[in-house]
Structure formats: structure tokens, C-alpha cells
Amino acid sequence: MLSSSEQGNTINTTGRGGSTTNLPAYAVFIPIPQAKRKHFSPMDVALKSPATSFFQLNKKPDTRSFIRFPCHRLAVPSTRFTPMAAVSTTQTVGLSETFTRLKKQGKVAFIPYITAGDPDLSTTAEALKVLDSCGSDIIELGAPYSDPLADGPVIQAAATRSLARGTNFNAIISMLKEVVPQLSCPLALFSYYNPILKRGVKKFMYTVKEVGVHGLVVPDVPLEETELLRKEAAENGIELVLLTTPTTPTARMKAIVEAAEGFVYLVSSVGVTGARTSVSDRVKTLLQDIKKASTKPVAVGFGISTPEHVKQVAGWGADGVIVGSAMVKLLAEAKSPEEGLKELESFTKSLKAALE
Amino acid sequence: MATVPTTGTTFCGSALRKPYVCAKFPFRFHPFSSYSSKPTAVSCTIADRALRMDNGSSNSTLLQRPDSFGRFGKFGGKYVPETLMHALSELESAFHSLASDHDFQKELNAILKDYVGRESPLYFAERLTEHYKRPNGEGPHIYLKREDLNHTGAHKINNAVGQALLAKRLGKNRIIAETGAGQHGVATATVCARFGLQCVIYMGAQDMERQALNVFRMRLLGAEVRAVHAGTATLKDATSEAIRDWVTNVETTHYILGSVAGPHPYPMMVREFHAVIGKETRKQALEKWGGKPDVLVACVGGGSNAMGLFHEFVDDRDVRMIGVEAAGFGLDSGKHAATLTKGEVGVLHGAMSYLLQDEDGQIIEPHSISAGLDYPGVGPEHSYLKDSGRAEYYNVTDEEALEAFKRLSRLEGIIPALETSHAVAYLEQLCPTLPNGTKVVLNCSGRGDKDVHTAIKHLQI
Numbered sequence: 001m002l003s004s005s006e007q008g009n010t011i012n013t014t015g016r017g018g019s020t021t022n023l024p025a026y027a028v029f030i031p032i033p034q035a036k037r038k039h040f041s042p043m044d045v046a047l048k049s050p051a052t053s054f055f056q057l058n059k060k061p062d063t064r065s066f067i068r069f070p071c072h073r074l075a076v077p078s079t080r081f082t083p084m085a086a087v088s089t090t091q092t093v094g095l096s097e098t099f100t101r102l103k104k105q106g107k108v109a110f111i112p113y114i115t116a117g118d119p120d121l122s123t124t125a126e127a128l129k130v131l132d133s134c135g136s137d138i139i140e141l142g143a144p145y146s147d148p149l150a151d152g153p154v155i156q157a158a159a160t161r162s163l164a165r166g167t168n169f170n171a172i173i174s175m176l177k178e179v180v181p182q183l184s185c186p187l188a189l190f191s192y193y194n195p196i197l198k199r200g201v202k203k204f205m206y207t208v209k210e211v212g213v214h215g216l217v218v219p220d221v222p223l224e225e226t227e228l229l230r231k232e233a234a235e236n237g238i239e240l241v242l243l244t245t246p247t248t249p250t251a252r253m254k255a256i257v258e259a260a261e262g263f264v265y266l267v268s269s270v271g272v273t274g275a276r277t278s279v280s281d282r283v284k285t286l287l288q289d290i291k292k293a294s295t296k297p298v299a300v301g302f303g304i305s306t307p308e309h310v311k312q313v314a315g316w317g318a319d320g321v322i323v324g325s326a327m328v329k330l331l332a333e334a335k336s337p338e339e340g341l342k343e344l345e346s347f348t349k350s351l352k353a354a355l356e
Numbered sequence: 357m358a359t360v361p362t363t364g365t366t367f368c369g370s371a372l373r374k375p376y377v378c379a380k381f382p383f384r385f386h387p388f389s390s391y392s393s394k395p396t397a398v399s400c401t402i403a404d405r406a407l408r409m410d411n412g413s414s415n416s417t418l419l420q421r422p423d424s425f426g427r428f429g430k431f432g433g434k435y436v437p438e439t440l441m442h443a444l445s446e447l448e449s450a451f452h453s454l455a456s457d458h459d460f461q462k463e464l465n466a467i468l469k470d471y472v473g474r475e476s477p478l479y480f481a482e483r484l485t486e487h488y489k490r491p492n493g494e495g496p497h498i499y500l501k502r503e504d505l506n507h508t509g510a511h512k513i514n515n516a517v518g519q520a521l522l523a524k525r526l527g528k529n530r531i532i533a534e535t536g537a538g539q540h541g542v543a544t545a546t547v548c549a550r551f552g553l554q555c556v557i558y559m560g561a562q563d564m565e566r567q568a569l570n571v572f573r574m575r576l577l578g579a580e581v582r583a584v585h586a587g588t589a590t591l592k593d594a595t596s597e598a599i600r601d602w603v604t605n606v607e608t609t610h611y612i613l614g615s616v617a618g619p620h621p622y623p624m625m626v627r628e629f630h631a632v633i634g635k636e637t638r639k640q641a642l643e644k645w646g647g648k649p650d651v652l653v654a655c656v657g658g659g660s661n662a663m664g665l666f667h668e669f670v671d672d673r674d675v676r677m678i679g680v681e682a683a684g685f686g687l688d689s690g691k692h693a694a695t696l697t698k699g700e701v702g703v704l705h706g707a708m709s710y711l712l713q714d715e716d717g718q719i720i721e722p723h724s725i726s727a728g729l730d731y732p733g734v735g736p737e738h739s740y741l742k743d744s745g746r747a748e749y750y751n752v753t754d755e756e757a758l759e760a761f762k763r764l765s766r767l768e769g770i771i772p773a774l775e776t777s778h779a780v781a782y783l784e785q786l787c788p789t790l791p792n793g794t795k796v797v798l799n800c801s802g803r804g805d806k807d808v809h810t811a812i813k814h815l816q817i
Contacts, residue, residue: 146587146718147596147704150437150603156586168716193435194702198717220435220703224425245439247606252441270439271604 092186094214095239095262098137099297099319108314108355109137109263111299112348113190113324114331115158116141116175117167123337125179130341132183134348139183140217140322142190143172149192150219152274154325158332169195173211180212188215188241188262201228205236215239215262223256230259241265244290246282254293263297263320264290268304268313274325275305284316291317307354314355323351421670421737426620427708428740434619436599436706443606448621450526451628464521471550472513474632476502478640478797483767488783494792498783499649500770500800501637503661510773510802511630511661512543516612518629520547523610530554530609534598536563536591536657537727537775538570539802540614545579555579558598560590563727570806588721591731595705615658616735619706623663623735630664637797638668645795651676653786654799655779656749657693657728659735661801670746677747679738680782682724686753693722694751695734696742709736725754725810726774728802752781758814760784761804773802774810 093101102109112131116124124141131139144159144167151159180187189208196204196218208216216238221229223242233240239262244253247270257264268283269276283300290298299320300313310321330347334340426432434444454460468474481498489495503511523531531553535541541557548555557574561583564571574581587593595618602611616623616630641649652669654662656679669675684692692698699710704719712720712732724730741747752760757774760781765771772780779798790796804811 146720147592149596149599149705152600153586160587163718194704194711194713194719195717197702198700198713198715219437220706222434222436222438222441225433225435243438245437247439247442249442256438267439270606272437272600 095186109320110352110355111138111320111322112136112327113140114327115144116172117144117162118158119337121175125175126341127344128179130345132185134345135352136185138186140188140190145192150272152272154329155273158328176211186214189213190217193218193221201232205232205238209236209238215241217241243267246270257294263299266298266300268300268302273302276303279309287317307350310351310354422624428737431708431736431739432620433708435703436619437603439603444619451625467517472507475636476505481768487767488787496787496790496794496796499797501797502800504800504803508543508546510539512540515626515629516543516547519612520551528610531612532556532598532601532609533612534558534594536730538567541574542570544612545574545577549577557581558584558594560594561585562589615660616663617658617733623737626660627663627667630660631667633664634668648675649797650794651796653678653779655775656681657731659738661799665799679749680778681751682729683751683753684723691723693724693729696749697751704733707736709739710734728775752778756781771804773804774807776801
């Protein structure tokens with residue numbers, strides 16, 4: 001029988017068509033009739049809580065578009081059997097646990113990144129679900145920032161557009177509150193340091209934990225300055241991912257890897273985010289060096305944008321592959337948000353297939 | 357020649373373990389007192405200052421500026437992507453090793469003298485002083501430190517020259533820089549031409565429009581000027597873009613940051629390259645009136661000219677230090693750049709410091725009529741000096757600055773930069789409060805030729 005608790009949106013739907021997943025012992029495969037399946041429709045949210053709905057943020061009412069994506073089309077591909085995982089009252093497992101599980105299965109994690117609020121938060125909400133249903137193992141969500149030092153033109157532009165639409169932290173949190181319970185994979189937030197400081201590190205960690213975020217990546221805080229972040233993250237059960245790069249000397253890399261939680265983020269190249277034509281084969285050596293130093297999982301990011309890249313990096317021994325700008329670009333250049341989500345779905349599937 | 361300081365000596369002297377005795381120069385050494393064959397030892401002077409600090413500066417909290425982590429109290433640090441961390445520590449080591457490098461010091465001093473035109477005069481502003489005399493004939497004596505007379509017309513060249521030499525030492529032939537008004541860009545393009553280095557300057561697209569003349573100058577000097585359209589297309593975005601370029605090209609490129617902001621070691625390095633301003637001032641004050649300045653006044657954008665003047669005197673508690681920021685349209689208008697007055701502590705461009713931000717921690721676009729003060733952050737050392745009470749910070753509006761621009765032109769025949777005009781404007785509020793004979797030294801950080809187009813729009817002459 002299904003064990004469920006009706007505390008708001010605590011039932012997770014998993015849409016991993018085809019792939020076997022280790023489900024908890026109490027989970028039972030029960031096909032849920034259409035009528036009882038929990039849909040997330042933007043209209044529902046807008047009607048239920050107009051005062052706090054993140055949709056209210058849209059400052060141009062004439063361009064407001066409620067995405068009418070029937071969830072079942074994406075979350076439950078009709079050709080596949082959809083297991084309904086009945087989960088406990090807590091939501092998804094964290095980053096490290098996810099990697100542990102995947103390792104047992106001999107799999108490499110697929111980790112997409114998108115910027116919150118581009119083209120708008122309702123599309124982001126849908127995109128998160130698309131990414132989840134297409135088999136992402138962890139999803140990175142970027143909070144837009146006015147001065148993103150580590151980001152190239154694609155993500156910079158996404159951030160600028162998002163901020164221009166009025167996206168702010170509270171709106172992102174509202175959206176996550178609704179969406180995270182519907183995701184089967186854990187979410188890691190990607191944020192620069194100043195917005196965290198402004199909120200107060202303690203309060204920030206508590207707030208994101210409340211909505212079910214599992215991990216955090218802060219690209220402009222070097223190891224020396226992470227003490228406060230690590231302390232508050234630990235107290236709130238948030239895994240603080242740390243980055244190492246091709247310019248990081250070995251001794252420093254070891255210290256970083258030692259302190260990292262969730263996974264180690266290996267930046268593939270000397271530069272900022274943005275698709276590149278090829279992935280440097282320095283990554284292979286760097287992966288080997290890190291693995292000599294630690295058994296923690298390593299995910300490679302920056303520049304990876306094609307199934308070929310994904311396959312190559314996985315072949316070199318990465319435990320996870322992160323794809324960001326390519327995803328953001330898709331959504332940005334699509335003729336409409338709906339088109340963008342469709343393209344996102346097929347792109348994600350092609351990348352995920354490269355890991356099969 | 358004086359022996360070198362012990363290893364681990366930083367230019368600010370905080371890491372010295374044992375007192376360094378400058379055997380040949382028991383008195384305070386004046387690096388620019390003569391340009392004869394006597395080798396000038398800037399390193400000796402720096403160690404000398406460290407000696408004084410070790411021997412009982414009354415305020416121990418001001419000793420570590422910065423500490424080994426690059427912090428001034430809680431401010432400063434290195435908040436940059438991991439890719440840059442190694443380059444920053446390389447830069448720091450290189451800079452420290454130059455303290456003992458006589459060839460470097462010699463080369464730097466020669467360029468400062470023959471190319472930049474140092475030492476800059478300390479000029480007694482007779483008519484300005486007269487202007488502030490009270491009815492009973494009492495009033496302060498106002499001196500102008502003439503950084504406007506340097507090559508390229510501002511203090512910016514001091515740092516550009518030092519860093520260009522440093523870059524060459526590091527074997528980096530590509531230079532990048534950010535610029536707001538264009539003065540730092542022009543200074544960087546100038547030194548790159550002088551040293552044969554490839555030069556790329558990032559400038560906000562908006563700024564390029566308002567400072568078209570400086571854009572032309574940079575291109576004429578052989579630099580590539582790249583427009584930055586991201587964000588608000590102004591100085592803060594140009595800085596972010598320069599940092600991104602550096603992240604990408606760190607192995608071949610040196611980033612000449614234009615002010616005492618940014619990640620450690622930049623605030624310290626840029627300060628040290630400008631510290632010659634204060635050092636000369638001490639010597640010149642001694643020569644002119646046999647004492648020290650009583651009050652130092654300088655405009656503050658990022659804070660480089662102010663730190664250059666102040667640094668020498670930070671440990672002289674009887675010297676008052678005043679920084680003047682831009683209040684734009686007024687503090688309550690929301691259109692200003694008065695970071696130290698209206699900002700909050702946060703992290704921008706690699707340093708923890710006061711900055712202008714909104715409730716979400718997004719950096720907001722400041723406003724000032726002077727592009728050089730139009731920066732939403734401020735150097736971390738200024739944040740520290742403010743919080744520790746060592747320096748005072750005020751602000752003046754665009755209007756007041758324009759009045760001062762006219763006033764100095766009319767009273768002394770010196771057209772100041774609009775940035776400098778802010779410091780000059782503050783004299784209106786300051787001078788009535790000063791006892792008779794107070795010696796005020798104002799850093800005349802730049803000349804105003806570059807600002808005539810802006811002035812024409814606003815002033816009815």
C-alpha cells in the first residue's frame with residue numbers, strides 16, 4: 001500500500017521511464033489513475049495564493065504567460081511504466097547519497113544547471129520538472145546576480161534578464177517551495193556570496209533548507225573564506241560543494257577535496273562558464289589526481305555542451321557531468337517558453353543517453 | 357647600500373619579526389630628495405616605517421594592514437573564483453620579493469622621475485587660503501599636492517607604472533584593465549606603450565559614450581578598448597568583465613586593477629605604488645613649514661589617491677584624515693556614490709568592504725557627475741579606517757563639486773578633475789571649523805581638461 005502523508009505536497013512522482021531505481025522497501029508500484037495524480041498547474045498556484053505567488057512578480061501583465069504544460073505529458077511518458085515511489089515525509093536524498101547509489105549501479109550522474117527566472121520563474125518551475133523527469137540525478141539552480149564573475153556571456157545574460165523581470169530571492173524560494181516536493185532528485189543552489197551575506201548566512205541556510213534544497217555551490221568564496229559557510233551549512237544539513245580548477249596546485253586541491261561536501265566540482269578549464277568546442281584532456285589527469293587524494297565523488301563542469309563531451313568526460317572517470325550554459329542557451333533562444341521546454345527535454349534526453 | 361629587510365617583510369611591515377636597523381640611514385630616508393647617482397631605496401623607507409611600527413605605535417589595532425590573509429580588520433580578503441587563487445598568491449610573492457630587489461626599485465624610481473615627472477610639487481594655494489580667511493584674518497593654510505601635474509594628468513600613473521614593471525617581471529606580456537572615466541585606462545595604455553605590452557581595456561558601453569575623448573586616447577596609445585554591455589554597462593560591469601578575462605587568461609595576462617579595491621594583494625599593492633604621494637608630502641611639509649600636515653583631504657571613489665596620501669600618516673595620530681565621496685544628486689535621491697555613508701558591508705570584486713546594494717544583495721548602479729567616483733564599492737582599507745575611527749568620510753553633491761571646479765579655476769588658475777573637485781568642495785564645510793594656521797594638504801588628484809565637455813553642459817560661464 002501506499003504510505004503517504006498529506007502534508008501539503010509530500011508525494012513525489014518519479015518519471016524515470018525505463019531505468020530501474022532502488023526504491024525504499026515500503027514503496028509499491030501502483031499506477032495512479034489520472035484523476036488522482038497530483039498535477040502542478042501554474043493556474044492552481046496562482047489561484048490559491050495570489051498574494052505570495054511568484055507569478056505576481058511579473059511586472060508586465062500583458063506578457064504574463066501561464067505555462068499550460070500538462071504535467072503528465074512530461075512527467076509520465078505514456079510509453080513507459082511509471083513507478084509511484086511512496087516516500088517518507090522527508091523528500092529526496094542528498095547529494096552524497098545520490099552519488100553513493102549511482103556508484104553502486106555503476107552510473108555517472110547527470111547534473112544540469114539552469115538560471116532561475118529566465119525567461120521567467122514559471123518556466124523555471126516547469127524546466128525543473130522536465131529535467132527531473134528526463135532522468136537528471138541532481139539539478140543545479142542558479143540564483144541570478146548582478147555581477148557574476150565566474151559566468152560567461154550566456155549565463156550573464158540570463159541573469160540580467162531574470163533580474164530585469166524582478167526575480168528576487170523570495171520569489172525563487174516561493175517557487176521552490178511548490179516545486180521541490182515534486183522533484184525526485186536533489187536540488188543544489190548556485191549562488192554568489194554577496195546575496196548570501198546580505199541575507200545573513202545562518203538565515204540563508206535555514207531558508208533554503210526549509211524548502212528542501214540539499215546542496216550549495218558558491219563560486220566566489222575560496223577555501224580560506226568558507227569557514228562560516230561550512231559551519232552554517234553543516235548545522236542545516238546543507239552540503240557545501242567546493243570547486244577545484246586546473247590552476248589549483250596539488251596541495252591546495254587536496255585541502256579543498258578534504259573539505260568538500262556532496263561532491264567535488266572540478267572546473268574543466270581555465271575560464272568562466274560557457275560552451276566550448278572540446279573538453280581539455282587535462283581533465284583526465286586532474287580527475288586521476290583528485291581520485292588519488294580522495295574517494296569523494298567528482299563532477300566535472302564548465303564548457304560541457306554535447307553528448308560527445310558527456311560521454312568523453314564520463315569515460316575519463318568522472319562521477320558526474322554538469323551541463324549549464326548549453327541548457328540556459330536553449331531556453332533563452334527558443335521561440336517561446338513552451339518551445340524551450342520541449343527542446344530542453346529532447347536535449348536532456350540526448351545527454352542522458354550518452355551516459356547509458 | 358642598505359641591507360635588505362628580512363624575508364617575509366611585507367611592504368606594510370606587518371610581518372617583520374625583528375626590528376630592522378637601517379644602518380646607513382638612521383634618520384628618515386627621503387627617497388626623492390636628490391636624483392643624483394645615489395640609489396634611491398624605497399625598500400629602505402618601507403622597512404623604516406615597519407621599524408617605527410614595531411617600536412611602539414600607540415595603536416596596535418592599526419599595525420596589521422593588511423594581515424597575511426589580506427584583511428584589514430574584517431575587510432578585504434580574496435573572494436574570487438578558485439581559478440584565480442594561485443595567480444593571486446603568485447602576485448603577492450612577486451610583489452614581496454620586489455621589496456629587496458634594488459634593480460626594480462632603481463628602475464621604478466627612474467621612470468617615476470623621468471617619465472612621470474615626480475616629485476610632484478606641494479603648492480601653497482595662496483588665493484584659496486585667502487578665500488577661507490575669516491573676518492578676523494584667521495584661517496587654515498591650504499596646500500595642494502599636485503598629482504594633476506603627473507604625466508597623463510592624474511595620480512593613476514603611479515600604480516600603472518609599478519604594475520607594468522611587475523608584470524614584466526612575471527613574464528606576462530598581456531595587460532588588461534578596467535576603467536570608468538578612462539583615466540586609469542589611459543594610464544594603463546600609456547605604460548603599455550612605454551613598455552611594449554599588449555593592452556586590453558574594458559569600459560562600460562555607457563561610460564564610453566560619456567568619455568569619448570579618453571576612448572580615443574587609449575586607442576591612439578595602441579590599446580584595444582572593449583565595450584562592456586553586460587549589467588548596467590558601467591564601471592562595476594567593466595571590472596567584472598576584466599576579472600572574467602583574467603580568470604580565462606590568467607596564465608599569460610596581468611590585470612592592472614586601478615584602485616585599492618579588489619582581492620588581496622591588490623589593495624595593498626596599489627596603495628604601496630601610490631604611497632610615494634604621502635612620502636613626498638611628509639618631506640615637503642618638513643621643508644616648507646618644518647612640521648607635518650594637520651589635515652589631509654582627498655576624494656574617494658575606489659580610494660587610491662586617498663590611500664596614497666593617507667598611508668604615510670596613518671600612524672601619526674595627530675594627522676587628521678578626511679575622505680570625500682560623491683553624493684551625486686543627494687544622499688536621499690538614491691542617485692549617489694556615497695558608499696561609506698550609505699553602503700552596507702558585503703563582497704564585491706573580490707573584497708569584503710562597504711558597498712551599495714539592494715535588499716537582495718544585488719549591486720546597484722551608483723551615480724556621480726564624475727565617472728571616477730562612480731563606483732558602488734570602496735577599497736577595504738578605507739572601510740577599515742572608517743570603522744576604526746582613524747579617518748573621517750563625508751560627501752558632496754554634483755552641484756557642490758561643479759561650484760568647486762569653478763572656484764579653484766578662478767582662484768588658483770588650476771582646473772581640477774571633477775573627482776578632485778569633490779575634495780575641493782568639502783573645504784567649504786571644513787575650513788570654517790579649523791583653528792588659525794592649520795595646515796591642510798589636499799590631494800589634487802587630477803586635472804580637469806577631460807571634464808570640460810561635462811562642465812560645459814552644466815555650467816553657465
